[in-house]
Amino acid sequence: MAFAGKWLTETQEGYDEFCKLVGIPDDIIETGRGYKIITEVTQDGNDFSWTQVYPTNARVTNKFTIGKESDMETIGGKKFKATVSLDGGKLSVTFPNYHHTCEIVGGKLIETSKAGSVTLIRTSNKV
Template sequence: MSFSRKYDLESQGNFEPFMKVVGIPDELIEKGKDLKSITEIVQTGNDFKITITIRSNAIHNEFTFGQETDFATITGSKIKACVNMDGANKFIVKLNSVTSVSELSENKLLDILTIGDITHKRISERI
């Protein structure tokens, strides 16, 4: 199953507690909690380019399954990590203390980010 598409953020849960625990300042959390994002994924075999755009800001990451790469994070830092497939429609990456699982299901992209006992869930719809 190919992940290549654009996805529009439909809903998200537990945004504020998750952003606080990763160190985002309260004023930025307040500004960002109702913002929508567009996620664009371009997949060529095991190579991925992912761009998440919120207004005029974008986070861009490129990776190949099983190879360590530098990831840009929401805090602006870079973290070395390795992305692994879990079945045909799910990939997992551990970014220091944050585990990110992305799963494609028909026309939806589900992203689950977990740190400790706090989980932030994002559901995006294919556009």
Template sequence: MSFSGKYQLESQEGFVEFMKAVGLPDDLIEKGKDIKSVSEIEQKGDQFKVTVTTGPKVLTNTFTIGQEAEIENLAGEKIKTVVTKDGNKLKVVLNRVTSITELVDGNTLVDTLTLGDIVFKRVSKRVP
């Protein structure tokens, strides 16, 4: 199953607690909590380009499965890491945050970010 497509955020849990834990300022947390971000994924074999647009902020990361890449996290830090793929799940560790992106079915993308015991879960649906 290909990850390629555009996905719009439908629901999220744990946003405020997670963003505070990663050090985002309160004003940005307040602005961002109600924005329906859009994720666009382009997959060509093991090569990925992921663009997440949240209001005026656009975050783009490119990587190849199993190879070291520089990934920008939510706080704007660039971290060298390796993205792995297990079936329909992409996993990456950025400092203390573990991120798992799962393509549940052809139309639902679930992102789970974990920092210690704080979990931030986002559910996005494919859009045309």
């Protein structure tokens, strides 16, 4: 249950390069650069609800069960099917354009998104 709770973005490394690579328009990249995203996670055993709330009040919620294919959605509204795995305390899932992992390190939520050789690392504190 380490992921459960409310998290607030502290830092983002590789933001611009990652966003450009996955096709986000420059004006959206500029607007979102300083966003402090709130991530709300509930966990009941292997069942998760993972919501990201943006300062614009845009909200994306993905509900999934570890090891089972689930319906997912990107912030851009693209719907896809994916299976989230949990290995060594790290959640892992492949989105349409990148691979995403989440783990708790030193009491912080570390989200890593990789597309080719480009990596975005978002660190959040529990609030």
